Amino acid sequence: MGRNGNRMFCRAEWKQGRLRMRVVANGVRAIAIALGFVAGMPTAASAWGSEGHRLVAEVAQGQLTAAARAEIDRLLALEPGSTLASISTWADEVRSPSTASWHYVNFPRDGACRYEPDRMCLQGSCVVGAIERQTALLASQAPDEERLKALKYVVHFVADVHQPLHAGFADDRGGNGYQLQAYGRGTNLHALWDSGFIRQWPGGAASLQAAVDAATHQTDAGPGARAWAEESCRVVSAEGFYPRGHKLGDDYPPGVRAVLVQQLAIAGSRLAAVLNRSLGKR
Numbered sequence: 135m136g137r138n139g140n141r142m143f144c145r146a147e148w149k150q151g152r153l154r155m156r157v158v159a160n161g162v163r164a165i166a167i168a169l170g171f172v173a174g175m176p177t178a179a180s181a182w183g184s185e186g187h188r189l190v191a192e193v194a195q196g197q198l199t200a201a202a203r204a205e206i207d208r209l210l211a212l213e214p215g216s217t218l219a220s221i222s223t224w225a226d227e228v229r230s231p232s233t234a235s236w237h238y239v240n241f242p243r244d245g246a247c248r249y250e251p252d253r254m255c256l257q258g259s260c261v262v263g264a265i266e267r268q269t270a271l272l273a274s275q276a277p278d279e280e281r282l283k284a285l286k287y288v289v290h291f292v293a294d295v296h297q298p299l300h301a302g303f304a305d306d307r308g309g310n311g312y313q314l315q316a317y318g319r320g321t322n323l324h325a326l327w328d329s330g331f332i333r334q335w336p337g338g339a340a341s342l343q344a345a346v347d348a349a350t351h352q353t354d355a356g357p358g359a360r361a362w363a364e365e366s367c368r369v370v371s372a373e374g375f376y377p378r379g380h381k382l383g384d385d386y387p388p389g390v391r392a393v394l395v396q397q398l399a400i401a402g403s404r405l406a407a408v409l410n411r412s413l414g415k416r
């Protein structure tokens with residue numbers, strides 16, 4: 135096993151440790167409630183929260199070509215009632231030790247943000263490899279059930295790779311290990327980017343939706359998943375992305391709002407471009 139293999143192993147171990155911790159935490163929480171207060175426990179975070187995933191899927195939905203939309207509707211009809219937004223979190227629901235590494239990629243903390251599959255994505259086991267593999271499957275002549283599964287993965291992973299900390303650094307597990315006090319509770323930087331900033335958006339969900347809509351513009355998929363991951367890595371590597379100290383300053387959230395909106399909007403447009411290209415001509 136190379137360096138990347140060891141990293142993935144560490145991540146898997148951590149995940150198990152986290153699960154164990156969560157069981158213990160539930161017990162502690164029960165005691166806390168019994169004592170008359172609720173401790174602000176950080177919850178395990180894995181990806182854009184459901185709000186982020188749904189937003190990205192909805193942006194994409196609005197930019198589908200008629201041909202892609204027809205093919206997506208045909209595949210979704212295998213599970214009546216499902217929509218692009220409703221399937222967008224499926225990949226987190228079925229996450230297992232064997233697929234956990236498909237949701238992120240780790241870069242060296244050297245500021246270069248250069249994606250090197252041989253070091254960072256052994257056997258395609260990272261978000262870039264997963265996007266490339268599942269997109270090819272979606273565009274293929276595979277049975278519809280398999281292609282629907284591929285669609286669910288593509289919708290999820292294209293969003294994940296745009297959550298900057300899904301292309302961060304192994305040493306703090308993409309910000310999961312960077313503990314912070316924010317909004318009056320203990321949390322970590324990854325969880326804030328997954329869902330904390332979204333849930334604390336000034337003016338609420340409608341206001342965020344409007345900001346994302348305003349930032350949305352049609353684009354092509356560009357050079358694809360490798361470049362998207364490198365872009366996210368550059369966001370994480372930028373000065374000031376990691377808040378100074380472990381308390382979120384009042385100046386941090388306003389500074390990141392534009393980046394958050396941009397990432398959600400561009401993820402949706404690129405997802406549409408991928409789907410249009412994969413499904414447009416069948």
Ligand SMILES: [Zn+2]
Binds near residue numbers: 181225
């Ligand atoms: Zn994910």
